[in-house]
Amino acid sequence: MFGKNAMSSRRRSRTAAFLAACALSVLLVASLPAASGGHARAAEQGPPPGSGITGTGVTAVPETVTVLMPDGSVRTMYMDDYLKGVVPAEVSASWPYDSLCAQAVAARCYAATADRHPAQGADVCTTTHCQVWKEARDPRTDLAVDSTHKVAALYGGQVISAFFFGHCDGHTRNSEDVWGSYLPYCRSVSCPCGNTTLWGHGVGMCQEGARTLAQAGWDYRDILKHYYTGTEVRSTEPAALNWYFAEGTTHAGFVTYFCIGNPSESPAQVNVRYIVDGGGNRDVSYAVQPHSRLTVDAASDIGAGKDFSCEVLSTNGVPVVTERPVYFNYKGSLTGGHDTLGSAYLRPTWYFAEGTTRQGFDTYLCIGNPSDTEAQVIVTYFIEGGGTADAEHRVGPRTRRTVNVAADIGAGKDFSCRVHCPGGVGLVVERPMYFKYGTWTGGHDTLGSLSARPAWYFAEGSTRPGFHTYLCISNPTEQAAELRVSYLVAGTGDVEASYTVEPLSRKTILASDDIGGGRDFSVRVNSTNGVGVIAERPMYFLYGGALDGGSDTMGTSFPRPSWYFAEGTSRPGFTTYLCVSNPTEKGAQLKITYLRGDGAVTEQGAFVEPLSRTTVSPADVLGRAPDSAHDFAVKVESTNGVGVVAERPMYFDFRGWTGGHVSMGY
């Protein structure tokens, strides 16, 4: 139970130029105490001679890390999946939550900047030579890793080599006093760990000190900033400048909008590019005022009777958030609305957990190809009850393709699917569904997921009368997934259920079977054997006894301190909520900032108890009126750094079309 960090030059995969410039590669050692007995002896790798480094050159946490396994093979892992095996091996999973988060971030910084096994083509190994990694997982350390996704400590805009060690003797050491190498963020600082001897090299974070500070109520960001002098601790997720949508239509019976939120203090110049079926792009420019939102009616840009996909691009570097609500009367009888955030990415592979060709359901895949290359796409359907089926589709350059799933696999099947372009063309894929669910009619839509993951979180869910909530789980891998489904149920605490999802298959869970009726809940789906899955939550409802419909969203794999939504309104006829779930053991202090259509800003505070959820009603602070001042984009921020999950359900009567939709924020 100890780890050792080595200062690395930088990742192999990053710029070689910097590597050459950075002649000094300092190797350091950190030894950590065993959390539950048995100290391992830290290897003492001294630094090579040198006078210091200029920086790691790494400005963002990479998606993956290559790991030299004990058998000599090299495995590429998602960064956070790797860290879930590191944190419980480095410290005890029973330590205070913020000390686990601090350890997760330190280990992430280490791995993000490591290039320790270039000869084997690996960034790190699984031993004390780098950081200890084991297969064993713990739910608390898993959560600490998920909820600090992409968070790093940075000095001068670069991810630091985050050294850490077991404990100090009241103060940590200057790096140059130990290794002769000056690191500006490794200064001697006082430490409350209460020990009189040093265990380890003494440079960087004292792990027992981090534990003591977390016990005293410090949040992990302040702990890291204490031990890493002059650093900032923040997400390294890049701001999204491009938003891609596969679906959109101005045909009779459909109204398509784009809501564009600008949370910054500068105006955003935005280009909306419609890629119209049957040929022809149309570009329309808009300015989105600071801390405001803009609503674009697609029909006013391109006229009626068109199907299209769309790109919303910020052309002056000011990041925006974009959502697309659609209201409809599908085939003259199924009325409702759906909504999705755009995708900030174009990727060749997309996954969906939900889909059905049962009687009463029409399921489509909309595949957008904004590139100049034709995409040969293979859709692999995983059919509930067994079996897979492949279908091939061509999507021409700068076009979109709409696949009616029933034509591919026939009627009467529940399925999940993978949409894959073997040629590597970047796509955006959505799955709209229209339905008659009992007597409730409507439609919902979601973007696909970019990857299978071992953990999924949802903020919203209800088994009250008039609400049917499902979880659809897809397992696109060839190994069975063992799932633990943890419901945070208002008033009763945690309820857990276990499921197995067979390889290349899907499973449907009706929440009321697990927790009974009459409950609001949020939920976490965890694959206990690490097999990646996709989790989606369809809901069908009769809201307020009058608004029938359905909504759907993918879960998120990463609780985080801030969430943005572009859509929301408190106009008459619309009821908007913000559901915020706190899956951690520490209360979350929320600041909710409404960026209103008229440029005004309204703030609201809220608190989410640990292992709980709260539902906020924006109309309580904004009031109601039929004007743009009551349309809003919104930022939900946990000011004390606690990772939360936020969703925005809305229910509406839009010109007589009733329904509801939901969005997971960005």
Ligand SMILES: [Zn+2]
């Ligand atoms: Zn190693």
Ligand SMILES: [Zn+2]
């Ligand atoms: Zn200490």
